[in-house]
Amino acid sequence: MTDQLAKNYPELRPPLRTLLGPGPSDIHPRVLEAMAKPTVGHLDPYYLELMDRLQAMLRTLFQTGNAMTFAISATGSAGMEATVVNLIEPGDTMAVCINGVFGQRMADVATRAGAQVIRIEKTWGQVFTADDLAPALERKPKVVGIVMAETSTGAGQPIEEISRAVHDAGSLLLVDAVTALGGMPVCVDDWQIDAIYAGSQKCLSCPPGLAPVSFSEAAMEVIRTRKSSVQSWYLDTTMLSSYWGTERAYHHTAPINMTYGLYEAVRLILEEGLDACFDRHLQNHRALRRGLEALGIGYAPQTGYELPMLNAVWIPKEADDAWTRRELLRRYGIEIGGGLGDFRGRVWRIGLMGYASRMSNVLWLLAALEQLLAEQGVPIEPGSGIAAASRFE
Ligand SMILES: *Cc1c(COP(=O)(O)O)cnc(C)c1O
Numbered sequence: 001m002t003d004q005l006a007k008n009y010p011e012l013r014p015p016l017r018t019l020l021g022p023g024p025s026d027i028h029p030r031v032l033e034a035m036a037k038p039t040v041g042h043l044d045p046y047y048l049e050l051m052d053r054l055q056a057m058l059r060t061l062f063q064t065g066n067a068m069t070f071a072i073s074a075t076g077s078a079g080m081e082a083t084v085v086n087l088i089e090p091g092d093t094m095a096v097c098i099n100g101v102f103g104q105r106m107a108d109v110a111t112r113a114g115a116q117v118i119r120i121e122k123t124w125g126q127v128f129t130a131d132d133l134a135p136a137l138e139r140k141p142k143v144v145g146i147v148m149a150e151t152s153t154g155a156g157q158p159i160e161e162i163s164r165a166v167h168d169a170g171s172l173l174l175v176d177a178v179t180a181l182g183g184m185p186v187c188v189d190d191w192q193i194d195a196i197y198a199g200s201q202k203c204l205s206c207p208p209g210l211a212p213v214s215f216s217e218a219a220m221e222v223i224r225t226r227k228s229s230v231q232s233w234y235l236d237t238t239m240l241s242s243y244w245g246t247e248r249a250y251h252h253t254a255p256i257n258m259t260y261g262l263y264e265a266v267r268l269i270l271e272e273g274l275d276a277c278f279d280r281h282l283q284n285h286r287a288l289r290r291g292l293e294a295l296g297i298g299y300a301p302q303t304g305y306e307l308p309m310l311n312a313v314w315i316p317k318e319a320d321d322a323w324t325r326r327e328l329l330r331r332y333g334i335e336i337g338g339g340l341g342d343f344r345g346r347v348w349r350i351g352l353m354g355y356a357s358r359m360s361n362v363l364w365l366l367a368a369l370e371q372l373l374a375e376q377g378v379p380i381e382p383g384s385g386i387a388a389a390s391r392f393e
Contacts, residue, residue, distance in 0.1 A: 025351055037260055063190065085109075093118060126302045143171060148177050159173075278308075
């Protein structure tokens, strides 16, 4: 390589960060290693076996027996799009619960798919009750969409009560579990979820690029009896089921090495044990919360519904949002998220997702934050954040 080329196009040297934002999260070294293994063909017997094993593991993770459980070859938003466009035909009614960015996005996707969208809105950070849905359910929508872990507000939506109301109305329940999956229980069968999607880069600690999805038998029946073909060729589950199912018909070239990564990522969770993994997320969230509260920082979502993997907290009034996040990254290599939409400039979003949910990260962030806040004149008792976080319950 000439000096000029080397200067224009230097070797890749991404900085080592600690990813404590709303995703992507830190990648486990075993996942990166898995992704560097030799690529095989997408119809190679080895790969086909791997697909079966990945499907089986995803069923365990989603706590479902659904045959149609697999990974869409694209990010979480494609999972959203896939669940919506397969269930919706132009003119169908879909109710969407909106209390943050991702509910808004789902309503947008449904509108583009030709649905008559009923928007059920709630203040950002608040969660829905069955009563909130009642007027919309009277209109018997075909599908009701809701976000389980709203990454823009840090609020966790209980699904069971909503599910009962949705099914009593004869509707199908579609759930966004992009941030929830791998960080808290997601019980697809017990909660009777008909279509659900997630993403590889949040609590699964895999790079972005795959979206695990699952469809119930009731959802598949609706898809099989559609009058019109699915508007998206790429995301048509009837065609995808021929590749993931026994026919193995070529549809698109699967991202082989991404699949290796997701395979290893889910294997890591099963190795740890689902309950142990969820408990780790909860304990580290509680430690961070004690620490932040000692620094005078409070939580934005409705009390009692704070997510363990995404801590949305009010920015202290003395602190400069952009400066603080920039210095966290520059001095300490820590990434946290700023607010979106209604929460822009008011909220920080601190992720403790998957492999990044570790006590060492909690302490590292609290120490860095204490320093930066003290420099901006926020009154802080030195060492109080770390002391509070370290007080094991
Ligand atoms: C991140 C996220 C998405 C979108 O996923 P991408 O992988 O960014 O496409 C959708 N819903 C929720 C709740 C998310 O957190």
